[in-house]
Amino acid sequence: MNELGLGGWLARRRLRAPDKLALVFDGGAWTYTDFADTAERVSALLAAHGIRKGDTVAYVGENSPHLLAVLFGTVQLGAVFVPVNTRLAPPEIAYVLTDSAARLVVHDPEFDDRLAAIFSGGEAPTTIRTGAGTGNAPGLTTLLASKEPLPASTVMQRDDPAAIIYTSGTTGKPKGAVLTHQNLTFVSLNCVIDYDVVSTDVALMISPLFHVASLGMGALPLILKGGTLVLEKGFEPGRALELIERHSITMLSGVPTTYQLMADHPHWHDADLSSLQKLTCGGSAVPTRILNAYEDRGLSFAQGYGMTETSPGGTTLPPTMSRVKQGSVGLPQFFTDVRVADENGSPLPTGEVGEVQIAGPNVFAGYLNLPEATAEAFTPDGWFRSGDLGYLDDDGYLYIADRLKDMIISGGENIYPAEVENLISDIDGVTGVAVIGVPDDKWGESPWAVLTVRDGAEADTDAVRAHLDGKLARYKIPKNVVVVDELPRTASGKVRKADLRARFGASV
Incomplete structure (x- = not known):
């Protein structure tokens, strides 16, 4: 059997359960036959645009069946899929597309303006909008309807790249993590085993x-x-x-x-x-x-x-x-x-x-x-x-x-913010917490807690310190508590502590 990597998954699913419901979305549903056929039409479309093994194809859009179809259509050719964080500003999207050398970009219409700002000044990759599009500019749905499915045939090695996922960029520019066919296969196997995933899920x-x-x-x-x-x-x-x-x-x-x-x-x-x-x-x-x-x-x-x-x-x-x-x-x-x-x-x-x-x-x-x-x-x-x-x-x-980079050193003592955050998060009304190190003339750094709270709830320095008293060493208890409307977060939900350190550290 030829080794197709992720590119072989959908054809094998179609063979085993052609009528099984694969994707449900606002306005419709796809069986595994629909899913596999659409991904193969994507492969045909990409190939017609010159995409070959090793090329990168980016996707800028929200969750949809076509995001997954483009993913599988890309890897079936041996090309590399680059999903782009839709919350990024134009310069950040431009960095990802340039760094990954994207040859083609599929995007939702909502991102027309951001992409136009990126590509206005120079050479641009091929772009295809999702949806039907217009007569002069047919969209992905229209273009796929005219393509015959192109089954996967590119032989892949386990260490061939399948996707490039950009790190959150909590410090400096994001880095493109190259994930191989083996990486994504084994993380899936790990989840199937450890989470007891079954076909009826x-x-x-x-x-x-x-x-x-x-x-x-x-x-x-x-x-x-x-x-x-x-x-x-x-x-x-x-x-x-x-x-x-x-x-x-x-x-x-x-x-x-x-x-x-x-x-x-x-x-x-x-x-x-x-x-x-x-x-x-x-x-x-x-x-x-x-x-x-x-x-x-x-x-x-x-x-x-x-x-x-x-x-x-x-x-x-x-x-x-x-x-x-x-x-x-x-x-x-x-x-x-x-x-x-x-x-x-x-x-x-x-x-x-x-x-x-x-x-x-x-x-x-x-x-x-x-x-x-x-x-x-x-x-x-x-x-x-x-x-x-x-x-x-x-x-x-x-x-x-x-x-490691978030550890606070106060008076020569190491403070691990997660330990403090876990205890503060149990306070009734607290909906989010981040503990950061703020410059301190005496101790080098002092811990501060930055909180969000539920409507109608209150939290102040005295209340938080009282809650922690006796549960933590005194040097670990935040010197100050600040309540904010919202904590800055990455797309994955992680708090951007560098932003908080810049904001509150500069005010000391």
Whole structure:
């Protein structure tokens, strides 16, 4: 059998279950036959535009069946898919398209102006709008209707690139993480095994597919198993609750904020959640109040840890251990290894904090066009250096202390913000928290807490400090608490702490 990588998935799904519902979206649905046929028409269209193995095809748009069809149509040719964060400003989109050397860009009409601003001054790649388009400028739907399907035939090696996903860029410019066919296959296998994904699962996709977690740990595992994806362009808690009931959703993924907003919605207590079986949560540990809210409805979470460079899986904490190992991000995923090492790369004993390092077939090939950054990202013996601090317990469960670069050093003492944030997040009314280091003439740095709170709730420095008193060493308790309307976040939901340090550090 020829090795087609991801390019062979849809044809094999079509062969096994041609009439099985694959994608449900606003206004329609595709079977696996529809899905595979459309992806093969995309391949034919791309080939007609000169796209060949190794070329890059970018997509700028919200969740839709055509995003996934372009993904598979691209990899079926051996080309490389580049999903672009739709929240980026024109200069940021321009950087991604230029850095990835995109030969062709498929985009939603809503991004006409941003792309026009990018391409107004020079040579531009071929662009195709989604939708029907116009007579003079036919869109993707119209163009595909005139193409005969082009089945996958390009032989791929496991280490051939399949996608380039740009990191969040919390510091400096984003880097293009090159994910291979092997990376995306094994992260999918890890999820199928660790989350017990089955062909009867129906997953609600409320997170953007340009984000690696939604794509690599949401969409692809379900497609691999032949499940059904319900695609949403965005997240609105009331609508999400309604869709769970309407489509008998069995799987849902999100970040703690997602789940908190759903639990805070007026229809939470009367929403029919009886179909839900599997909830996964990443980004940060699930606060106790959210665990309580969902357990009251008979639901519990699988939690996890990873990053773009690991496609993004690293560890999984199963629902059965959410209380026993509360605060942990779990065990290494099935085909993945995790260790905690000192600055010399030597594994540390149980309980000692060091850098979390990851190895396995899901670990990326490297950063596009950045050989020095790629070399720095790996240890001499080939482990990926996460830049996160953590420790392993006696049972092998991983606990994240914090990002190495976010660690606060106050009076010579190390403070790991995640430890403080987890406790503050349990305060009633707090909806978001970030603890940062702010310059301090006496201590070098002092911890500050930046919060968002629910309407009608209040939180101040005295209340937060009182809540933490006796739970943390005094030097770890924030010196000041600031309430803001919104925390700056990346598309994946991570707080941009560099923005907060720049804002509040400069005001001291």
